[in-house]
Structure formats: C-alpha cells, structure tokens
Amino acid sequence: MSNDLVRALERALERKQILTKASELLCYAYDATAGDEGRVPDVVVLPASTDDVARVVRIARDAAVPLYARGAGTSLSGGAIPARGGIVLSTAGMDAVLELDVENQCAVVQPGVVIQRLNDMAAEHGLMYPPDPGSVAVATMGGSIAECAGGLRGLKYGVTKHYVTGLEVVLADGQVVRLGGKSTKNVTGYDLVGLFVGSEGTLGVITEATVRLVPAPEARATMTAAFARSGDASRTVAAIVAGNVVPATLEFIDATTLRLVEEYTHAGLPTDAAALLLVEVDGPPEAVAREADFVERVCREHGGEVERAADDEARERLWAARRAAYPALARQSRGTIVEDATVPRSRVPEMLAAIEDIADRYQLTIATVGHAGDGNLHPTVLVDPDDAELMERAHTAVAEIFRTALDLGGTLSGEHGIGSAKAPYLGWALGEGGLNLTRRIKAAFDPQDILNPGKFTA
C-alpha cells in the first residue's frame, strides 16, 4: 500500500517534495506534546501551492489514507502527531505573505508564514497581529489558526478567532473553497470561516488566510506586584477589571514558579512572595499613564509590593521572570506537561487552591503561571517521560485538574486545543449531545475520516 501511495504522490509532485527515508519520517512523528511518543508516518509531503495540497488530498481520499497537516509542530495537545500513520503534509514551505493591505488593515498569508514574521512586517506600518502564543517566533499561521492559538494579550485583544476573516481551504474530497474575505462584517450564510478556526485540521487543510491587523499601541507601561498571599493577587486582578481597566497583559506567577525561576536565573526575585502579578497597559500615552497609576494604586491597596518600569531596560527586567518561566521549568525536569484549563475570572482563586491541593495529593511539582485576566491558567507538571509511574500519576492529576475546571464553570482548554491529549475528557465538557454534534459535523466534512484522524473527533 505504502509503495503505491508513494508512486501516486510521485506522479503529482516533484520528487524533492516527497520524503520517504527513515531518518526523515522519524522527524515528523511528534510535536511539542510531552509524553506522547508519536507515530512515524508512511510519507511526508512538502507542497508548494494550493494545487499541490489538493492533489495530495485527492490521493489520500482515493487511497483512504490518513492525512495530517502540520505547520511548525509546536502543538501541546498532540494536534500534529500522525496518530494513524499515513501522510504528513507540511505547509511550512508555503510561507509567502501574499498581501499586506494597509488601507484595509489586513494581511493575506500562506499557511507556512511564521506569526512573528507577519508581526514584524505589520510593525513597519504601525500595525500588529495580536495573537501571540508562547511559540510565536516559530509557530505558523496555518497551525495557529487550526488550533485557535491565544497568548498573553488575550484579555484585551482576544485570540486567533477574532482576527481571521477569510480562508482558502482544501476539503477532504480535494475541492478548494474560498470562504469569507477582507470584510470585517460578514453574515453571508453560516460562519464557515469560524468553523475552520480551531478545527485542528479535522475538517480541511488551510491553504491561505486573510487576517485583521490592528494599530499597534503608541505607549505602554509595565509593573510587577508581589503579594504575600495568593488570594490578594486574585482580588487585585478582580479590582483592576472592576475599575474598567483592561490591561494588555495581566499575568499571574505562583510561588513554585518564582522559586524555580530564581534558582535558574538568580535575578533576585521575591521568592518569599506567594504570587507575582505582571501587568502591562498599552494605548495612547495619556490613557496609559492614567491606567498605570490606577493599577499601581489597586496593587498597593491589596498589599502588593510594586515595581514599575521607568524605561525599556527596566521593562525587560520585569518581563524576565515571566519569560524565564518556561526555560526554568524545562531545565529542572526532563519533561513538562503544560496544561491550559480555563475558568471564569472570578473562580481563579478556587482553581489555584485546587491545583495546589492536587499537587500535594499526587506528590507532584506543579508550577502555575497564567493569564489571570482571562482565567486561562497554565499548571505545568514537571515529569520524566521515561518514568512510567510518574507519568501515570501526572496524567491522573491532570484529569483531576480538568474535572475541577469544569466544576467551576470553566473549560478543558483555553488555547492549546484538544488533539489527542485531552480527547478522553471531551465528553465531560461537551456532554453526549455536544459529542454527537461534533461527530456529525466531522462526518459531513470528512465522511472517510482521513483528516487528522485519531484525535478529538474519534
């Protein structure tokens, strides 16, 4: 079967667009998900155009072979892992910014464009593309749209789905459809663009996207506030939001993370603090000054020890603790399970307490940073993928974190997606009716189940 498949692909593409060596296939067996050993695909294809993609999809359809679209392979939920072998289709090489339309404040991109590159180009015109997942320097537009990536600026600027206005998609039968466009207002039929954003490659392969850009803020002000009690940090977050101030960044860093970051950076962080908030407000200079003063006052009123950046150098220093969080955790363990359970903002204190309790009960180190403003927390479990017993304990603990988030009115995933890693828990969140609807949508788009099979729609 595999040889026939390769021969069919060789008729459709140039030979250099097809990878079949063992050493090449092994490199497409995984993504950034910890503890998933992945699965080696039968073949990898490197399309250069929408036509290439359509030809490959038709070959997959005719042979009823699984097809896994992949960008930079930075998914944290197993989204890009070829769970059933077959074809991996990497869109990384389709990386042209087709148009930067300053007048309409939008961009038309191929799926392989790296998010940061689009942002750099937009910045030359005083614009920005706000979604900024931690992997922004490497993640592709195609992958981040398929996963509906979020990021640190979600509270004020929203997430990927708020910026995609048009898509070109190759459907499971090889048909190419163009949906939406540059209009920001568009109620022409179903919101088909919205359906593909966050569909994790299960409904079609994104081959082009039109996204909104917004004016980059003129000014920003940054501060950190250290709290002796974690509850005070949470109440501060609530008070800031209640004051109708929407910071661009409102990050929570817990005591475990502070300790690990300090051990790694020796930057002089307040390791006796129970929590640290990192707050950044942006906008016109007058508004920024007013809002920063307000935030600073609220932090102090709640017992926070505030440090406010006077210049860019100081800003970098304040950001260092947040930026070092992941490297610090990564260096102090052989693996990390980064979760993204999300609860309504008001339930964050309960969620944090529950995570601490779960860590104690399962004897795990769980460090939590999070986008406190939008209730999107990242409890990160330090693991060793080679230690089966520890992995088992970690996965049980993670399941309990999911259960708790749902009980608090939250959800399984704020921005990483379901993929394979959270698929077993999807029923908890959607219920039988939601699961059935999901499967019917999947069957309508992809009756043969060839697009990213073995994931949340399985």
Add this chain to the structure above:
Amino acid sequence: MSADRPADDLPTIRALADAVAICNRCGNCQAVCPVYAETRTEPGVARGKVQLAAAILSGDLPVDRETAAAFSTCTTCMACEEACPSGVPVVDIVAAARAQIVETRGLPWVKRMVFGGVKRPGILRAAADAAARLQGAAFKPASDRDLRRLRFPYGLAARRAYPPLAARPFAHPGPRRKARAGPRVLLFPGCMVTYVYSGIGHAAVEVLERAGVDVVTPPEAACCGVPLEAHGDLQGATALARLQLDQLEGMEFDALVAACPTCTSSFVHRYPRLLAGEPRYAARAQRLAARSYDITSYLVDVVRVAPPAGRLNATVTYHDPCHLARGLGVTRQPRELLTGIPGVRLSEMREPSRCCGGAGSFSLTHQELSLAIGARKAADIAQTGAEVVATSCPGCRMQLADVLSQAGDSRPVLHIVELLAAAVGGTPR
C-alpha cells in the same frame, strides 16, 4: 547495521543519552536555525536531529550512511543552543552522532585518505606546496578580484569560487628581540592562515609586536583537528590534540593566541574534553585552555592595546563568527578594536552573529545550502552601506568573499587584524 543493535554498542552517542533526553521538543530552535530557514523541513533543525539521536539510542534508526547524511546538514553554529529553553547541547549531540557513525561504520575511503594527510603535518605541507604551484593550471581567475574558479568545474565544487592558496605558507621567524621585554604569545596560525590567508598571519604578528608582545609560532603548522571531528573522526582529532600539546610542550609563552576562533575553541574547549581521560594530557590541556585567547580578546582584555596611530576612513560592518560569538562569548572586543581605529565608522548589519553558512567543509559538501545561507548574509551586508566587511575568522572571510562576489558585490572582506595593520600602513591591500 540492524535496528536491534544493542545500545551498548553505541558508547559515544550513549554518553550523550541524558542530554538527548532533556529536549522537550518545543521547536524553538526553528526560529534561529540557518539550515531550517532554507529547507523548512524538520530533519534540518536541531529538534529533528536530537530526535534522530534518540532513535539511534532506542534502536529505531540504523547507524548507516543515510543517517550520516542526516547529521551532516548542520553548520554547528550553536544558535539553537542559545535559543534552547532546556539547554540541550545540540552541537555535542550532533558531533557524538557523527563520531558514532564513523566508529560503527568506519570512515569512507576518500575521507580516510584526506584525513590521513591532515594528520601528518609534513604531508599536508608538501601537498599544499604542490597545490600552490599547480593551482594556475587547475584554476582560472573568477570575474572578481582575488577569487578563482576551477577550470574544469564538476560535482562538489561547481559553483564555488576560492581564494588562491598562499604562494608561500605563512611562517614567522620568531621574536626579533633576544631579551624578553613584554609578554610572549604563541600565535597558532591554523590551516587557513598558513595555507590560504597568510596575510592574516603577518598582520597578526605586526599588530601583536606593535603592542609590545613577542610572537613565536609552533614548530609544525599542524591542523587543530576540527575538520576531522566535524566528520566524526574522533580518533584522528584526538591524535591531533595530542600532537599539538606535544609540540608545544617545553615552549615558553604566556598565552596562546589564534586569529581563527575555531582553532581557539579547540584549545579552550575541545582539547580538555577530548583528552579528559588521558593522564598524560588532561592537566596540560586544562592549563593551556586557561591561557588561550582569540586574538581580539587578547588585544583588548589582556594587553589593552592602544588604538593604531594611523587613520582608516571607512564605514565598516562586522560579521560575528559563530565560534567566536557563541563559542567563546566574544562580541564586544572586535567592535572595540574596530571603533578604536581613527576614521572607522561601524555600521551594524541585521543579525550580525547569524551563521554565514561557511562552516568549513560544509561549504563544499552542502554547496547549495551553504550558498543560500550565505546569500542572506550578503543581503544583510548590502543593506549596511558599509565600504568594508570585517570579521575575525578566516573561514568566514572565505565564505563572505565568495557569497558577496556571487551577488556581484565588490566590497572587500578583511580580518580585523588586517584592518588594524592597515591603519598604520595606509589603506588595506
């Protein structure tokens, strides 16, 4: 080799098993890898190579020629190591994989023959002498300045242009003064300076002597061993490490200085590692490492050289060699030297420490990739508007000269010591 080869048969790569395990596959290396920027494929990038190393260890990937080819697409520029949140020593892993393949499969005969010559300084010198005499017959001048192309280009070298071999290999007779007044350095010339850019060697001597430093050179111009280790010939590289320590034994000098950061990093990092298990050499390698310097850091940090008396009215841009910037952490000193030259204005290029794509023999074995990586550097240089390109590595100089000429750019490329020497004597060449 069969896929079920027991892991114990893989001692060299097995030693790096813990380092392989700490990669958590985040993929951040994709942002900085010069090879990935061209191929946009996972086998090109560090994450892919580390996973291949893991697959060798687990027996899922055979130790064969195909695997060797996978590990050959790396310039060892270390940019991934700098970007890695987990601190994976990628270059060590790549080197161990290459060495393991040679250990298990042996060296291909061509490499065996070439490296056999490299390991014996006398033969290397004789071959280079003969080549220097015969190069007129084999090469014709390229359209540009001082580069040449093969007369009958085929295969590997078809698209590359080379500087001519030095008519006379670099040699230095030793200190003029009998009595020692100032510090004495051993100037380690290395192959590129000895056989290609002898002018860098003479300029280095001139600059050091003018700074009141006595200069001596090793008895034999032997290779530092990096080219061998890059191809996995660990045994050959270790033999050269011993040869170097042996020939320097008993020589009197305060510091070892090289104008090639790859050679310097051999003394600073590689020899102590290669010889760690050898009682006769380990301590000597450590002692030598502690007093080995790149010439720019020696001039700035140790002798605190005064700016040259003359002037050089030029806008200069500076390319940071990978093995100097990331390998030895030296980026400030070359800039201090440049801006200290009266009349020199420094115009920084975008990403000055991005790999130029030269990477020694990588420029031949992966010609297209090397030229593509270099073309980006040429474009970055063109944007600076600088009249002169400075760097502090003869290998980078050769690559930069080639890629600039291929882009139709006639800007001269010089080693910093040549600019310093020229600042006294007038204009460069």
